[in-house]
Ligand SMILES: Cc1cc2nc3c(=O)[nH]c(=O)nc-3n(C[C@H](O)[C@H](O)[C@H](O)COP(=O)(O)OP(=O)(O)OC[C@H]3O[C@@H](n4cnc5c(N)ncnc54)[C@H](O)[C@@H]3O)c2cc1C
């Protein structure tokens with residue numbers, strides 16, 4: 001599974017970072033970024049999906 | 065029909081429906097939406113759509129296929145006009161009755177209207193945004209009434225599209241009624257640095273024709289402003305008119321308990337329309353912000369599926385705004401009469417962080433171009449951390 005962020009949509013709420021600080025970080029431009037390439041280990045998939053759903057700006061996408 | 069009936073097909077309604085499915089709710093889910101559109105991103109209307117000129121398609125949140133796949137029936141152009149909490153039915157404009165096992169009220173809010181104003185724009189719907197975008201094409205003169213979030217974003221967007229913009233605001237500073245004069249002054253400078261003219265401390269008496277095909281705005285001191293386009297952003301009111309006679313408490317939005325449960329069995333409310341006691345701040349709130357609608361919808365979905373172990377809704381309020389390429393963020397509940405402490409003020413990148421202290425506790429914060437501090441403060445507010453601990457970790461005190 002792979003995550004991606006539509007950076008221009010991000011509202012900087014930080015929900016993704018609160019839920020999965022190992023997958024997301026805040027960028028210099030007030031928009032969230034992926035840590036690494038966004039590839040998610042199987043063990044982390046549910047957490048990644050939860051973070052994506054929690055994003056109020058709907059900025060986080062999941063490719064299965 | 066037995067199942068969940070949701071009235072209002074915007075973010076609170078759609079997120080409740082999706083939240084139910086995520087919690088494996090298997091009953092029927094129907095959403096009634098008065099408007100003609102599939103759900104779209106409202107904050108983007110005054111940002112990406114108006115300022116950046118993006119297409120209407122780019123602000124859509126869900127396709128019909130997405131909804132079908134999730135087993136959510138969205139009935140567009142379908143307005144609820146009445147509710148009977150005893151019979152558990154919602155009445156439609158054509159008299160049809162729809163019953164429910166649980167009802168979610170997510171009818172949001174509508175722009176407050178400026179009295180004695182003719183031929184003005186409001187900004188709430190996709191249609192409004194497309195009309196306004198057409199109107200501010202080219203070197204037009206725009207008067208914006210109200211320097212709140214929407215007024216400020218419209219001013220920024222119109223400026224970026226080469227309009228000349230004047231903003232009229234009754235308070236002494238933009239957002240000053242909430243954020244106080246210190247931060248308000250800073251926001252005034254942000255507008256003025258981009259060539260926007262601010263007329264502060266004045267209100268609008270009327271808007272009519274100027275006799276030359278344009279608009280004439282008359283202020284309370286008799287000043288007249290002739291222009292091509294007038295945009296009014298003076299706040300919003302909860303849409304509860306359809307609940308008159310239902311017996312629900314709708315004094316300022318739909319009154320709920322801490323579980324977002326309204327004053328009748330099996331009736332919940334979420335989003336702009338809901339008022340509830342937030343235990344984290346010991347305050348009754350009604351919040352007109354996107355993130356609140358998303359979070360509250362999640363709690364309502366949970367409480368419908370798990371009535372035996374309901375969750376109290378106690379969030380840290382959050383709102384952001386993009387103006388002139390700057391990002392504004394507010395967390396918590398700042399008030400103009402709080403003690404304001406500036407903990408970051410960097411003219412080089414225009415960043416600013418102001419803490420709002422009430423009763424020796426952090427009540428809220430305002431940040432300009434300072435996202436990591438905002439994150440930190442949001443966490444501190446959620447934990448209700450002591451003030452000295454926050455001051456020690458956020459940076460210099462002066
Ligand atoms: C231009 C603009 C910019 C904004 N920018 C930001 C921002 O940057 N950050 C932020 O946090 N918030 C922002 N907001 C506020 C945010 O959009 C709202 O808080 C959010 O839309 C609330 O969602 P909701 O689902 O509760 O209500 P709404 O989005 O108002 O949706 C309510 C829906 O219910 C429907 N409805 C109403 N009555 C009936 C009825 N009787 N029967 C059937 N359907 C009905 C309406 O047609 C509407 O689609 C902005 C708002 C606007 C207008």
Ligand code: SF4
Pocket residue numbers: 005009010011012013014015016017024031032054055056057058059060
């Ligand atoms: S949750 Fe969404 S909006 Fe918030 S920081 Fe992460 S990507 Fe951005």
